[in-house]
Amino acid sequence: MAHEVERIEVEVDAATARWLRACARTRGGSMAAAAAAQLHELAVADSVRSHSAFFAARPTYFEDAEAEYEAAQSA
Incomplete structure (x- = not known):
């Protein structure tokens, strides 16, 4: 799968x-490849923190989703 690449100058x-x-x-x-790799690692770490906060605020998220799915299947 090809990733869209964007060139920037910093x-x-x-x-x-x-x-x-x-x-x-x-x-x-x-150096450009090293900078891109470091920025990618920062972006992934930020995404992990964001998702962790989302799910921590919703401890029953997966159970609720499964219940909704089962309710929709039986309707």
């Missing part, structure tokens, strides 16, 4: 650029 300070260069050397890719 400015970083010298310390961040050094860190990205080190990440790129470790990963064996470019």
Whole structure:
């Protein structure tokens, strides 16, 4: 499955650029690839936190969904 890719340009300070260069050397890719990987990891972590908060606020979410499904099937 192909993912849509969007190109952006960002400015970083010298310390961040050094860190990205080190990440790129470790990963064996470019600074852009290292930055993209780091941003992706941050986005995934944020999504996990968001989903965790959603389900923590709704502790019976799955049980309620299953009950609704069963009620719809018997109607």
